[in-house]
Amino acid sequence: MIAQALLPVLDRPDARPKLPLDTELSRFGGDGTILKLMFQPKGPGHQSFYYVGSSPKATQDQIGVELDSLAEHGILQQLEQTCTWDENVAIRYKEADGKEDILTSVIPIRSRWGCWVLVSSHVASEFMNMSIGRPYWQSREVRITAALYLVVAILGILIAMSVWRSVREFRDVAKEVRRGRVGESAFVDRNVVPELDSVAADFDGLVGDLHRAARDIRQAAEENAHSLKTPLATIQSSLDPIRRVVPEDNDRAKRAMELIEASLARLRLLISASQRMDHNIADLILSPRDQIDLTQVVTDTLNGWRDTLVEHDVRLHWHLDSNALIQGARSNVEVIIENILDNAVSFSPAGSIITVRLIKTRKSVDLMIEDSGPGIDPEKLEQVFERHFSLRPSEHEDGAAFAKAEKPEHAGLGMWIVRRNVELLGGKVSAMNRPGGGLTVKVSLPLYGSGPSNSRTA
Numbered sequence: 001m002i003a004q005a006l007l008p009v010l011d012r013p014d015a016r017p018k019l020p021l022d023t024e025l026s027r028f029g030g031d032g033t034i035l036k037l038m039f040q041p042k043g044p045g046h047q048s049f050y051y052v053g054s055s056p057k058a059t060q061d062q063i064g065v066e067l068d069s070l071a072e073h074g075i076l077q078q079l080e081q082t083c084t085w086d087e088n089v090a091i092r093y094k095e096a097d098g099k100e101d102i103l104t105s106v107i108p109i110r111s112r113w114g115c116w117v118l119v120s121s122h123v124a125s126e127f128m129n130m131s132i133g134r135p136y137w138q139s140r141e142v143r144i145t146a147a148l149y150l151v152v153a154i155l156g157i158l159i160a161m162s163v164w165r166s167v168r169e170f171r172d173v174a175k176e177v178r179r180g181r182v183g184e185s186a187f188v189d190r191n192v193v194p195e196l197d198s199v200a201a202d203f204d205g206l207v208g209d210l211h212r213a214a215r216d217i218r219q220a221a222e223e224n225a226h227s228l229k230t231p232l233a234t235i236q237s238s239l240d241p242i243r244r245v246v247p248e249d250n251d252r253a254k255r256a257m258e259l260i261e262a263s264l265a266r267l268r269l270l271i272s273a274s275q276r277m278d279h280n281i282a283d284l285i286l287s288p289r290d291q292i293d294l295t296q297v298v299t300d301t302l303n304g305w306r307d308t309l310v311e312h313d314v315r316l317h318w319h320l321d322s323n324a325l326i327q328g329a330r331s332n333v334e335v336i337i338e339n340i341l342d343n344a345v346s347f348s349p350a351g352s353i354i355t356v357r358l359i360k361t362r363k364s365v366d367l368m369i370e371d372s373g374p375g376i377d378p379e380k381l382e383q384v385f386e387r388h389f390s391l392r393p394s395e396h397e398d399g400a401a402f403a404k405a406e407k408p409e410h411a412g413l414g415m416w417i418v419r420r421n422v423e424l425l426g427g428k429v430s431a432m433n434r435p436g437g438g439l440t441v442k443v444s445l446p447l448y449g450s451g452p453s454n455s456r457t458a
Contacts, residue, residue, distance in 0.1 A: 001119050002028045002035065003107045011111035021053035027054030034121040036066065040081055041216045043217075049079050075104060075119060082108045083115035116344065166196055170203070202335040214282040216308040221278035228271050236264055266307065273413050280335060291448050294324045294333065294365055298358055301337045305345075314348045318356040323450040324365045328425045336421050339414035340441045342367045347373030347439070360447060375433040385419040418443070 009024055010017055017024075025035045033054070038049040038430060051063055057065060070076045078089045109116040169190040176186070186207070187200035204274040239260065246253045309316055326333070344354050352372035359366045376384060383389045415431075418441075424427040427445035434440055 002120065003109050006037075006116075006118065007109055007111070010109055010116050011113070013112065016113045022055060022057045025053050027059070036070075036119040036121075038117040038119065040083060040115045040117070041161035042081070042112070048420050049076070050234060065322050070119065073104070078412050079117050080108050082117055082415060083110070085399070086110065093268050118303070163196075166191055169201070173203075215343055216284045217278050221275045221282075225271055225275040229268070232267055235260075265456070272375055277413060277417065278330070280421070286362075290329075291325050292330050292333065294326050294367070294445070295322045295358060297330060297333050298337060298356065298367065301334055301341070302356065305338075305341055308345060309354075312345055312348065312352040314345055315351075315353045316356065317353055318358075320356070320358040321360040323363075324358055324360050326365055326445045327448055328445070331423050332425065336418050336443060337367070337369075337416045340443070343414055344369055344371035344439070347371055349373070352365070363447055364444045365447050367445070370438060370440045372438045375437055375439050376431065378433065381431050381433070385415045385429065387413065387416040389416070415441075 005028060006440055008023065009021075025037060025108050029035050035054060036051070036054040039052045040047070040049045054063075055067070059176065067076070073091060075091055078091070081087075082089055086108050088108070091104045091106070104119060104121045107118045107120065110119060127348075171185060173186045187203040188197065191200040213332060217371065243257055246257065298318075302316060343356070348354055348371045354372070355368075355370040357366075357368045357370075359368070395432060419429050422443055422445070425445055427443060429441065429443045431439060431441050
């Protein structure tokens with residue numbers, strides 16, 4: 001812009017401008033800008049450049065110093081090339097003290113009298129109050145923007161940490177709920193984010209509903225059992241006078257009495273099984289779920305079955321990895337083991353062996369109970385864990401034997417309860433026939449510990 005403004009003065013058609021041109025240059029100087037004007041006359045034999053003006057005005061001594069500085073930084077060497085090729089040149093260098101950058105532009109101005117070269121220099125940090133020449137991160141605008149971004153980032157981190165803390169508290173409360181260690185309003189009391197108050201209240205409401213459901217299940221189980229056992233007892237007591245008046249030679253009436261007694265026994269069994277099942281469901285909801293040593297639970301359960309095994313003339317072998325920790329309620333785990341053992345003992349012939357193994361893997365604990373019974377039809381293996389499924393003789397197949405039994409022992413619910421409890425503990429259960437005969441029931445539960453193993457035989 002300065003070069004274009006000087007062009008009418010330097011290219012006057014009537015006469016070459018009078019030297020020096022300090023006054024003309026002073027009109028465009030200031031604001032930290034230093035202007036120097038060089039001139040190369042037109043015509044053969046004129047290859048040198050003359051120092052014809054500056055702003056601010058320089059003395060004779062200062063001119064020599066400035067020319068030396070221009071030569072030192074390679075600016076004078078650019079003058080001839082600038083005029084020859086009519087191109088602008090920009091040069092950047094530091095002051096002698098190395099503190100400030102100097103931006104220098106070499107601009108040719110061609111006229112009828114020759115080639116003029118305008119050398120414009122300024123300190124980068126002062127030029128038009130802009131940050132030219134400085135690293136971008138030193139500019140005021142960039143620093144303000146960076147500060148704003150930093151504030152926003154800090155706020156975002158604080159919000160994320162607050163939400164994360166509340167979610168972590170929710171997770172801890174949920175674990176304590178599963179362990180049965182919290183009361184009402186646990187989520188609301190532990191929440192630190194106001195926006196999650198409604199969520200916390202809903203969670204507390206859900207926990208309260210579960211507790212009430214468990215209490216209702218227990219209460220309903222007791223009431224139903226009492227309501228059903230009373231008429232059954234009345235029917236049972238009413239059979240005694242009928243039995244006394246039935247003639248000894250009336251086989252049909254005696255058979256009917258036996259079937260009635262068998263059916264009553266069956267009903268009492270179903271009522272007791274239903275009551276136990278309801279209590280077990282309530283335990284699954286409310287029972288504390290802590291880390292328990294499955295090895296110890298299995299050992300205690302097997303010791304409690306010694307008399308039953310002796311009574312059935314069945315031997316027991318076991319191999320248990322120690323310190324096999326799982327998370328759950330001990331009572332629910334005991335139900336699993338006892339029902340599988342009951343099933344194994346029921347089908348094991350006298351003199352046979354039941355093998356119990358507890359093996360830890362990298363992620364689970366596998367409990368396997370093997371009997372020496374007849375096994376199961378492969379097509380019915382999946383039905384073993386269905387409700388009311390049983391391969392034992394029914395009252396219709398052997399009504400007389402059933403009628404003579406004072407108390408039927410099975411209702412086809414044991415293995416179904418096993419599968420339900422195992423799945424609620426996060427595990428899996430399966431059944432398979434043994435190659436040499438018998439059945440293997442395998443329960444896999446998540447592992448929470450490790451340790452050595454021991455083997456025993458009983």
